[in-house]
Each structure stands twice: as structure tokens, then as C-alpha cells.
Amino acid sequence: RKFNFSAGPAALPDEVLQQAQRDLCDWQGKGLSIMEMSHRSDEFVSVAQQAEQDLRDLMSIPDHYKVLFLQGGASSQFAMLPMNLLRGKQTADYINTGIWSKKAIAEASRYCTVNIAATTEAEHFLRAPTPAEIQLSPDAAYLHYTSNETIGGVEFNYIPDSGSVPLIVDMSSDILSGPIDVSRFGVIYAGAQKNIGPAGLTVVIVREDLLGHTLAGTPTMYDYKVHAEGESMHNTPPTFAWYLSGLVFDWLKRQGGVAAMAEVNQRKAAKLYAAIDRSDFYANPVAIDSRSGMNVPFTLADAALDKLFLQQAEAAGLLNLKGHRSVGGMRASIYNAVPEAAVDALLTFMSEFETQHG
Numbered sequence: 001r002k003f004n005f006s007a008g009p010a011a012l013p014d015e016v017l018q019q020a021q022r023d024l025c026d027w028q029g030k031g032l033s034i035m036e037m038s039h040r041s042d043e044f045v046s047v048a049q050q051a052e053q054d055l056r057d058l059m060s061i062p063d064h065y066k067v068l069f070l071q072g073g074a075s076s077q078f079a080m081l082p083m084n085l086l087r088g089k090q091t092a093d094y095i096n097t098g099i100w101s102k103k104a105i106a107e108a109s110r111y112c113t114v115n116i117a118a119t120t121e122a123e124h125f126l127r128a129p130t131p132a133e134i135q136l137s138p139d140a141a142y143l144h145y146t147s148n149e150t151i152g153g154v155e156f157n158y159i160p161d162s163g164s165v166p167l168i169v170d171m172s173s174d175i176l177s178g179p180i181d182v183s184r185f186g187v188i189y190a191g192a193q194k195n196i197g198p199a200g201l202t203v204v205i206v207r208e209d210l211l212g213h214t215l216a217g218t219p220t221m222y223d224y225k226v227h228a229e230g231e232s233m234h235n236t237p238p239t240f241a242w243y244l245s246g247l248v249f250d251w252l253k254r255q256g257g258v259a260a261m262a263e264v265n266q267r268k269a270a271k272l273y274a275a276i277d278r279s280d281f282y283a284n285p286v287a288i289d290s291r292s293g294m295n296v297p298f299t300l301a302d303a304a305l306d307k308l309f310l311q312q313a314e315a316a317g318l319l320n321l322k323g324h325r326s327v328g329g330m331r332a333s334i335y336n337a338v339p340e341a342a343v344d345a346l347l348t349f350m351s352e353f354e355t356q357h358g
């Protein structure tokens, strides 16, 4: 297998894919695959429950939080959040740090007045705001932020203070990259296809007291309480994605959990940024204390070389380094499943390319 730097759907651990391959036609000698089983069968329910327990263990999720395994992607959460969390209020605070924050804001604006509690837009989103820059409005229902802007490569290195209202985070691209204190949050949500598992699953971790206050007219499928009460089986859940994510959680535990992953992730990111900063040929514009540990965008000194860089990288077994279409350049996504050896191979390639073309 080659090294995959895709931002999402992203790399999965080799071991997990090998296990899935073994299970694919015959799950534990049952003579059928997990994909073909009823979600209400004892077999699937035990897979689902184990996955939830492993995620709870990995993130130390307190008992008064529900873990929901939903569909619709993080993008559906952009609407589900105001539908569930406004609780009679008309305003919500949002921090705007880039493309994904903006999408969340646009969707919330359909249901309430959005107050921009902080933004770095005037600085082209090249950093996260400082704690002192966050201005909460007096009547907001909650504060929302995006802990890691997958496209801009900007990550918060602290948890914002939301005062007396719930803090909501889109953690799609940095969930499980290191330890966090779940009790600081009202809701944590993440599309699975970056640092969890395959596309099709959305994980929502919600504090129990926030359930049951939906806006009038909220569709049944958009009500967190319905999914919490149905143990994420109100309708047919994304069984295969849930099962495979469970294998990833188990793999993470065997790696030593998120603290051990954080150490490797920090090493991977540090050596990649160091190489970029050392060179005049590569550049990353993000403020050092806001640089993402998961998504590392970088440009070449001459954009005319981008195509050649990508072609030669692919020939060297380094896949999906093209930057997001909205920003161009390159982006190396170095999620948990991207081994340190992948970053080392990328560094060797970048250095050789610079020698040839710099």
C-alpha cells in the first residue's frame, strides 16, 4: 500500500483494513458479512456497543454524555445544532476561523441570529483568535467553534471559554488526535471520514441535559433525543461504517490510546513544519501557534511546479497531496492512521524535489 495523505475520506490503518477484509464475507464464522446482518441482531448490537465503549474509554467520556452514531455528515450537524440547542433563544455565538466555520454559520443563520464572537477573516484566517478576542453576546444559546479548519490548516491550541452557555465544537478533523476534556463541551461532533473511520458515519457526543428541547417543526431524524433514546437505532444506522470505526477504536487502544497518538502526531507535524520552515522553496503561512497538527497546507515557491510535484509524488507512492480546490498548493493530512514513516518518506521526497527544482 502507498502512503495516503488525503484530507478525507482519509487513510485507515492497514491492520484495520486487513481485519475488515478477513471479516468481509464471513464474520466470525457466521457465514455472512457484518454488512448483511440486521442492526438489531445480537451480533451487530454487541459490535455497536463495543465500539461505543471503546470510544468512551479513548476519550474518557463521562456517563452524563450520550454518544450518537448518526448519518448525514458533519454538514447535517450544522443544522441539527440550532434545531436542538437554541432552547427558546434567538441568538447563537460562532467563532469564524475559515471555510468550515462559515458553513456552520450560514446554516445556523437560517434558524437564529448569529453573533460572530471572534473572527480572523481580516487576516485571511491565518491564525485562531486569542481567548481575549472572543466576545460572547449576553443572550446566546451556545458558543460554536471549529477546533481544526481542515482546509486552512488552522487549529485551536486551547479550548475557548463559553461562560455559562454550552460550548459546541466541530471536531471533524482533529477528534482523537490527542486527549481533550469532554466535560468542557455541550456537544462534540465529527464526520468520521478523517480521523475515525469510513464516510457515512457522524459521531455526536452530547451532554444529556441538552436533549429534548428541539425547535417546533424539527424533523424526527434531526432530534438528538430520538437518537439517544433509540441508541442510534431509531432507523437503520450505517452498520458497516460503525463496525469499521469500532475496529479503528480498538486499534487506537492497542496503540496506547490518544495520549500515545498525540506524541506521534506531534512528532510527525513538528518535522514536517520544520522542513517547510527551513526551506525557501516551501512555505506555510499559518501563525506558528495556530498550525494544525492534522492538515499541513504548503505552497511551492513556483506554482508552475505544482503539477510536476504531484505527479512525481504519486510516482514515489505519496498520494493525495493536492491542496483543497479553494486554496490550491499542497496539503498533507497526517491523521492518526498516517504512519510516521509516511511523513519521513514525504520529507525525503520534498528535499529531493527541492534539490532538483529549487
Ligand code: PLP
Pocket: 008, 072, 073, 074, 075, 076, 100, 146, 148, 149, 150, 151, 170, 171, 172, 173, 191, 192
Ligand atoms: N467540518 C469540517 C472541519 C470538515 O473538515 C468537514 C469535511 O471535510 C466538514 C465539517 C463536513 O463534513 P461532512 O462531509 O461529513 O458533512
